[in-house]
Amino acid sequence: MNTAPSRNPEVVPEISNQTQNTASRATFTVLGILLGVALLLFIGIQVYTQATGVNPVTSEVTLDSARIEQAIADDYAGIGVTATVECPDPMVAKPGExxxxxxxxxLGLTNNVAVTVQNSQGDVTWAVQ
Known part of the structure; x- marks a missing residue:
């Protein structure tokens, strides 16, 4: 008497397809999670940059051009000189730049004013060139 188990060929492909479907779902789930994490990281960097003015990837600081223009004009006024100041907007630089x-x-005379970023908080110094 032959006691070898009989195989039903219709069952094997069904199990195989089920295994493939499960593997495909797992792959898509992992890819979805990775994409979600990457999106959250990107959004986090954007929010941090907007909130602090510092890009954590490049260390660049986005300066408030209007505030710097006013501070320089106020410093000139402190020594009795009337001046209007124009800075690039946006003004982006790394500390030390x-x-x-x-x-x-x-009378329409102009001077270049070098504004140097001191740190990631956006502190600056300036000097007439």
Missing amino acids: SRNCIATYL
Whole structure:
């Protein structure tokens, strides 16, 4: 008497297809999770950059051009000089880097003003060139 188990060929493909479907769902689930994590990381970097003015990937600081223009004009006024100041907008630089603004005086004379970023908090120094 033959006691070998009989195989039903119709059952094997069904199990195989079920295994493939489960593997496909797992792959799509993992890809979905990775895509979600990448999206959250991207959004987090954008929110952090907007909130702090610092890009955590490049260390660039986005400066408030209007505030810097006013501070330079106020410093000029403190020594009795009337000047309007124009800076690039947006003004983006890494700590240690400088960007140029232009100071214009009453008679139309102009000077370049180098604005140097001191740190990631956006503190700057400036000097007439």
